[in-house]
Structures are given as C-alpha cells and as structure tokens.
Amino acid sequence: MKKRKDQCGRRGERIFSNICVMPSLIGVLIFFLIPFGIVVYYSVINNPIIHDFVGLENYKRLMETIAFRKAAANTASFSLISVPLAVILSLWMAVLLERDIPGKSVVRTFFLSPLMVPTASVVLVWQVLFHTNGTLNQIIETFGGGSIDWMKSSHGQTIIIVMFLWKNMGYNMILFMSALASIPRDIIEVAKLEGASGWYQFVHIKLRYLSPTILFVLILSLINSFKIFREVYLLTGDYPYDKMYMLQHFMNNTFNSLDYQKLSSAAVLFSLIMIVIVAILLAIENHLGKDVE
Amino acid sequence: MNKRKKEKILNTFVLIFAVTAAFLFLMPTVLTIANSFMTSTEISANYGAMLENMTEDKKTYISDSVNLKFIPDKVTFDQYKNVLLKNPDYLMKFWNSILLTVPITVFQMLLAIITSYGFSRYPNKFKNIIFFTYIILMIMPYQVTLVPNFLVAEKFNILNTRWAIILPGIFSPFSVFLLSKVMKRIPASYVEAAKLDGASEFQILTKIHVPLCKGAIVSIAMLVFIDYWNMVEQPLILMKDAYMHPLSVFLSQINTGDIGLAFAVGTVYMVPTILMFLYGEDYLLEGITYSGGIKG
Numbered sequence: 001m002k003k004r005k006d007q008c009g010r011r012g013e014r015i016f017s018n019i020c021v022m023p024s025l026i027g028v029l030i031f032f033l034i035p036f037g038i039v040v041y042y043s044v045i046n047n048p049i050i051h052d053f054v055g056l057e058n059y060k061r062l063m064e065t066i067a068f069r070k071a072a073a074n075t076a077s078f079s080l081i082s083v084p085l086a087v088i089l090s091l092w093m094a095v096l097l098e099r100d101i102p103g104k105s106v107v108r109t110f111f112l113s114p115l116m117v118p119t120a121s122v123v124l125v126w127q128v129l130f131h132t133n134g135t136l137n138q139i140i141e142t143f144g145g146g147s148i149d150w151m152k153s154s155h156g157q158t159i160i161i162v163m164f165l166w167k168n169m170g171y172n173m174i175l176f177m178s179a180l181a182s183i184p185r186d187i188i189e190v191a192k193l194e195g196a197s198g199w200y201q202f203v204h205i206k207l208r209y210l211s212p213t214i215l216f217v218l219i220l221s222l223i224n225s226f227k228i229f230r231e232v233y234l235l236t237g238d239y240p241y242d243k244m245y246m247l248q249h250f251m252n253n254t255f256n257s258l259d260y261q262k263l264s265s266a267a268v269l270f271s272l273i274m275i276v277i278v279a280i281l282l283a284i285e286n287h288l289g290k291d292v293e
Numbered sequence: 294m295n296k297r298k299k300e301k302i303l304n305t306f307v308l309i310f311a312v313t314a315a316f317l318f319l320m321p322t323v324l325t326i327a328n329s330f331m332t333s334t335e336i337s338a339n340y341g342a343m344l345e346n347m348t349e350d351k352k353t354y355i356s357d358s359v360n361l362k363f364i365p366d367k368v369t370f371d372q373y374k375n376v377l378l379k380n381p382d383y384l385m386k387f388w389n390s391i392l393l394t395v396p397i398t399v400f401q402m403l404l405a406i407i408t409s410y411g412f413s414r415y416p417n418k419f420k421n422i423i424f425f426t427y428i429i430l431m432i433m434p435y436q437v438t439l440v441p442n443f444l445v446a447e448k449f450n451i452l453n454t455r456w457a458i459i460l461p462g463i464f465s466p467f468s469v470f471l472l473s474k475v476m477k478r479i480p481a482s483y484v485e486a487a488k489l490d491g492a493s494e495f496q497i498l499t500k501i502h503v504p505l506c507k508g509a510i511v512s513i514a515m516l517v518f519i520d521y522w523n524m525v526e527q528p529l530i531l532m533k534d535a536y537m538h539p540l541s542v543f544l545s546q547i548n549t550g551d552i553g554l555a556f557a558v559g560t561v562y563m564v565p566t567i568l569m570f571l572y573g574e575d576y577l578l579e580g581i582t583y584s585g586g587i588k589g
Contacts, residue, residue, distance in 0.1 A: 013415070016494040020411025024404050025423060027464030032430055035441030042440075093314070101308045109574065110315035113322045115516075116566040119523040120544035121559030124552065125321040128340065128361055135361045166318060174578055216474075219432070223467075226434035230525050234545045251436035255530070260440065267437045274432050278425070 036271075042264035058265040068266065071250035074157065074243060079225045082161045086221040087214060090169045094176035095202065108177070111170035122163075123234040130159055151236070156243035159235075164228045172217045179213035180206065211288045215281060222277070322563075324361060329372055329557040331365040336553035372557035383540065383558055390539035390562075393455060393528075394521045397462035402514050405468035406506075410498045412469070413476035414484075424473070427466035435526045446531055457531040462521060468513045475509040476502055511576040515569055522566065 043059070046052040062068055093111075097104055114122070129135050130150040137147035150159055183206060191201050207214075229248040236244050238253060247270070254263040328336065339362050376383045412420055430438075438461070446457040479502060487497050503510070525545065528538045535543075540562055547555040570577075 013494050017411045017414035018420075020407045020414075020498075021420060021423065022411075024408035024411075024464065024466070024469060027404075027460075028427070028430065028466060031445055031461045031464050032438060032441055033426070035444045036438075038444055039440050093311075096307050097311060099304050099307050101304050101311065103308075103312070107311050107315040108578065110319040112570070112574070112577065113319050115519055116563055116570055117322050117325060118541065118544060118559050118562045118566075119525070120541060120548060121325045121556065121562070122321050123545065124548050124555055124559070125324050125361075127548075166321075170318065178579060219428070223432050226432070227520075229434060229436075230523065234525065234548075248434055248436040251439065252526075255436075255439060263440060267440065270437055271429065271433065274429055278428050278432070282425075 036267075039264045039267055042260050043268050046261070048260060058261045059269070062262050062265045062269070065262070067245070067253075068250055068262075070242065071245050071247045074245055075247040078157055078160055078246070079222065081157075082164045083218065083221045083225050085161070086165055086168055086172055086224075087217050089165065090172035090217070091176050091210070091214070093169065094173050094180055095206075097173075097177060098180055108170075108174065111173055114167045114170055119230055120234055122167075123231055126159065126163060126231070126235060151244070152241045154243050156241050160228060160232055160244065163231050163235075164225060167228065167231075168221060168224045172221065175213060175217055175220075176210070179210050183209045212285070215285055215288075219278075219281060323363065325556055325559050325563070327363050327365060328553070329560040330368045330370070331362075331553060331556075332367055332369050332371060333551075333553045335362075335366055336556075340552045372553050373561075375554055376557050376561055383543075383561070385536070386538065386540035386543045387561070389537055390522060390541060393458055393462075393524070393539055394518060396459050397521050398514055398518045400463040401465060401468050401517055402510060404463060405472045405513070406503060406510065407498075408469045409472035409476045410502055412473040413479070413502070414494075424470075427470055431465075431467050431470050439526070439530060442527075443530065452531060453533050453537075455532075455537065458524070458527045462527075467520075468517055471513045471516075472506065472509060475506050479505055508576040508579055511573050515573050515577060518569065519566060522562075 042048065044053060044055060046054045046057070097107065127134075131137075132147065132149055134150075136150070141147055148155055150156065187205055188201060191205055196204075226248070229246055232240070232244060232246060233248070233252075238249065238256075239245075240249065247266070251263055251266055254266065331339075412424060442457070442461050443452075445461070446452040449456075451457045451460070483501055483505075484497055487501055492500060523541050524539065525542055528542050532538060540558070544555065544558055544562060547558060
C-alpha cells in the first residue's frame with residue numbers, strides 16, 4: 001500500500017530525489033569510477049606507453065609473484081580471524097553489559113576511548129608493549145614463560161589482531177547495545193514467564209532481532225580490518241617480517257616501483273572479491289529479511 | 294531468594310571483568326597523556342632500550358628493558374614548551390591537519406545529507422545499483438583507490454596541492470552509506486503529514502530529515518573527522534612537499550626520534566577529538582540507533 005503511494009508520487013518530487021543523488025554520483029564517477037576504469041584497462045595492457053593488449057598476462061604474472069601470494073594469504077587469514085572475532089566479542093560484551101551493574105556508562109566511554117587517541121601515539125604504545133624487552137614479555141617472564149620476539153615471529157599477526165580489536169570493539173559494542181535495547185521487552189518477558197533459559201532467549205529471540213545489526217557490524221568491521229593497515233604500516237614500515245606483510249604493503253611497494261600493471265591487476269582482483277563478498281552478505285540479508293517478516 | 298543471590302554474585306563478576314577490560318582499553322590513552330608530562334631523562338630511562346634499537350647512534354640507553362610507566366616521578370611541562378613555544382613547526386602541521394580535515398568533514402557531510410535524502414526517497418533500480426557500488430567503494434582499502442586518486446590528481450593538475458586529498462575525501466561514500474540507512478527508517482507517515490501541510494520536497498529534507506537525523510549526522514561526522522584526522526597514506530603519496538603534511542604524518546616520524554616529545558605532540562593532537570567527544574558522546578551512543586543491515 002505504502003509502496004504504491006510512493007510510486008504515484010508527483011513526478012517533480014521523484015525527479016528532485018534523483019537530482020539529490022547526482023552531485024555525489026558525478027563526484028564518485030570523476031574521482032573513483034572512471035579512473036578505476038582506467039585501472040581495469042591498465043591491467044590488460046603491457047605498458048602505459050605502448051598500450052598493447054595482453055589479455056590476462058598481467059594477472060598471470062601477479063599470481064606468480066611470491067610476495068603477492070604471501071600478502072594475499074596474510075590479509076585473508078587476518079580478516080577471516082579478526083572480523084568474526086570483532087563481531088562475536090563485542091556482541092558478547094554488549095550482552096554482558098545488559099546486566100544490572102553500576103557504572104555502565106563509564107565502562108562504555110572507556111571502551112570508546114581508542115577512537116580519541118592519535119594513531120601514531122598508539123603505535124608508540126604498542127611498540128613499548130610488544131618490544132622484545134617490553135612490558136608484555138616482562139609479564140610473561142615473571143610468570144616463568146620465555147620471552148617472545150613478537151614482531152619477528154609468527155606472532156606478528158596476533159599483534160595486528162590485538163590492535164584491531166582494541167580500536168574497533170568499543171564502537172561495535174555500542175551498536176549492539178543500542179540494538180539490544182530496542183528489542184521489545186514484552187517478548188522477552190513472555191519467554192521468561194514460559195521458563196526459557198537465558199541461552200534460549202539469546203539464540204531464539206535476541207539473535208533474530210539482532211541479525212541486521214550483526215550484518216552491519218560485520219561490514220563495518222570488514223572496512224576497519226583494511227584500515228588497520230595504517231597502524232601496521234607505522235609499526236613496521238615498508239618491509240615487515242613475513243607474517244605482517246599485508247596486501248596493502250604489497251600494493252604500496254608495487255606503486256613505488258612503478259609496476260602499474262601488476263598493481264592494477266591486484267586492485268581489480270581485490271575489487272572482484274569484495275563484490276562477491278558484499279553480494280553474499282546482501283543475499284543473506286534478503287533471506288533474513290523474509291524470515292523476520 | 295537463592296536465585297537472586299546467584300544473580301548478584303554473577304553481576305559482581307561481570308562488573309569486575311568489565312571494569313578490568315575497560316581499563317585495558319583506556320590504558321594507551323592514559324599512557325600517552327601521562328608520559329607527556331615526564332622529563333626527558335625519565336623518558337630515556339624508560340624507553341632507552343627502544344631508542345637504542347631504533348636509531349642506534351646518539352642516545353645512550355640507561356635501562357635494558359622498556360617500561361610502561363603511568364605516574365611521572367616529576368611532573369614537567371618541558372615537552373609542551375617545546376611543542377607549543379619553541380618550535381613553530383608543530384603548530385604549523387597542526388594547522389595543516391585542520392586545513393585538510395575540516396573541509397573534508399564539512400563538505401562530505403553536507404553532500405551526504407543531500408545524497409542520502411535522494412537515496413531514501415523513491416527508491417528505484419538505478420539507485421540500488423549506485424548504492425551497491427558505493428558499498429564496494431567504501432570497503433576498498435586506500436591502496437586500491439590509490440592509482441585512481443593519483444591519475445585524477447595528475448590529470449587535474451592538483452598533485453602536490455591540498456585539493457588532491459580534499460576532493461576525493463569529499464566524495465568518499467562512507468557517510469552516505471551510514472546516513473542513508475538512518476534516513477530510510479524515517480516513518481513514511483511523517484513525510485505524508487508534511488506533504489499534506491504543503492511542504493515542498495526541499496522543506497521535507499530540511500524540516501524533517503535533518504532534525505530527525507541530527508544525532509546520526511553528528512556521530513557520522515565524528516567518525517569521518519577521526520578517520521581523516523589520522524590520515525597517513527594520502528599525504529605521503531599525493532603531496533611531495535613535507536611542509537604541507539598534516540601532523541598525523543609528522544607525528545609518526547617523531548616516534549623514532551624524541552619519544553617524550555612524541556607523547557606531548559600526541560596529546561596536543563588528541564585535544565580536538567577529546568573536545569568532540571565531550572560534546573558528542575551522547576550522539577555517538579544513540580546516534581545510529583536503528584542501524585542494521587547493509588541495504589538500509
């Protein structure tokens with residue numbers, strides 16, 4: 001019914017709403033989409049001066065590059081671990097804080113504090129924490145453990161995950177808390193009266209209401225999992241130890257060595273993967289949408 | 294009775310856990326501020342080992358290990374004197390940060406309000422496709438848009454100027470994505486009522502959508518500001534002249550040199566974000582309240 005009315009809306013109003021989208025669209029076309037078209041073009045020619053079409057040659061060359069494979073594997077494993085972790089941990093914290101405890105708002109503010117600190121200052125703190133003779137190793141040694149060379153071992157990725165969770169959990173938690181607060185109380189009261197356990201209430205009632213928020217937090221965390229590169233870069237520079245060598249390192253370095261063909265292929269490949277992921281998430285959302293209604 | 298008791302004990306445990314976790318989260322902030330008040334001798338006593346590793350020459354280190362210390366032996370404002378009075382460089386870079394971040398935030402938000410309004414009214418297939426494209430663009434790490442950015446800046450002859458960073462920043466679709474989702478949830482009845490009163494589409498935007506989304510607008514603006522306030526990659530690639538670089542870039546370079554100074558500069562750099570939090574934390578907390586899903 002509502003939809004019908006919208007479609008019958010006066011023509012001028014429809015046009016106005018279309019015009020509203022235009023300035024942004026034009027800017028996005030100029031600054032992102034059209035140049036990205038050039039990037040796609042770059043990925044199938046041999047070099048920017050001769051412009052010979054080489055098909056998938058650049059992609060083949062990219063795949064054969066060991067640095068690329070390593071970087072792609074690191075980035076994939078980091079995102080696959082950290083994104084679900086960011087969602088689950090912050091949801092768990094939000095559910096914990098639903099309890100009737102004092103000082104909730106202070107706790108919430110503390111969790112948001114990572115947003116305030118300048119990235120470079122935080123990196124300094126991480127350096128002190130994860131230094132070979134740093135705080136963390138001192139703590140481990142007091143408890144009788146051996147010290148770990150965090151930056152130059154397979155633990156490198158742990159550091160990135162810790163930095164990522166520290167920075168992003170707070171805001172995720174806030175989003176979950178407000179979503180939890182908007183679940184109709186009476187439904188939960190009924191469930192309680194009927195003797196549903198806390199776990200049952202969570203899985204069968206709350207999770208259903210939370211599912212859009214979970215998807216939303218998932219996509220925000222995905223974005224942020226790529227943004228954490230800033231910290232990694234400031235922490236490690238251009239050429240870190242193996243486990244910390246991310247896709248963004250590879251792209252930066254390829255950019256600096258002016259191998260635009262390889263860089264373009266990597267950018268196109270990355271975009272294709274993201275399109276697939278977002279399409280899957282949208283499909284899940286559509287499916288869930290039907291479910292709730 | 295027994296159940297209530299159990300509940301109480303559980304609550305205490307949760308409280309202890311939450312407070313501990315909260316303090317761990319707060320620690321880097323406190324540490325940065327506390328260390329900025331230490332004397333340089335104290336700093337090198339604590340972080341000497343790290344400096345030795347990083348610069349190797351000059352500094353002689355005192356302690357073998359690196360220590361995190363919260364309370365200064367002697368509170369001093371020396372580092373601040375250095376930052377604020379002795380060396381105009383820092384304030385210049387601070388100003389550079391403002392010159393980049395403020396226009397990006399303001400214009401990105403203005404554009405986002407108009408665009409989100411467009412997306413939230415009369416949806417059609419074409420708009421859905423654009424919105425999907427925006428989501429993809431929003432996810433991309435900077436390194437993917439790096440070549441496009443560079444090509445455009447070269448083409449328009451704005452390489453090595455602030456415009457090379459500001460213009461793509463204004464059109465970045467992140468805020469459009471967030472705000473559209475909030476605007477789409479404004480009940481249709483509000484709009485209908487306004488229409489009956491004879492409001493034009495533009496009035497609906499300014500009188501209904503903007504006031505209703507005020508919290509969301511403020512909190513999204515905060516997120517955008519924080520993101521650009523800490524930018525590192527863009528200036529390094531798009532502006533060759535170091536004198537135009539924002540303090541965020543410069544700050545990371547001091548880290549490897551004078552650590553005490555780095556903490557003080559970091560604290561000064563934190564002031565705008567802290568002020569923003571004091572003003573807007575409530576908005577941040579309730580801002581994107583009915584957020585959910587991807588499409589909006």
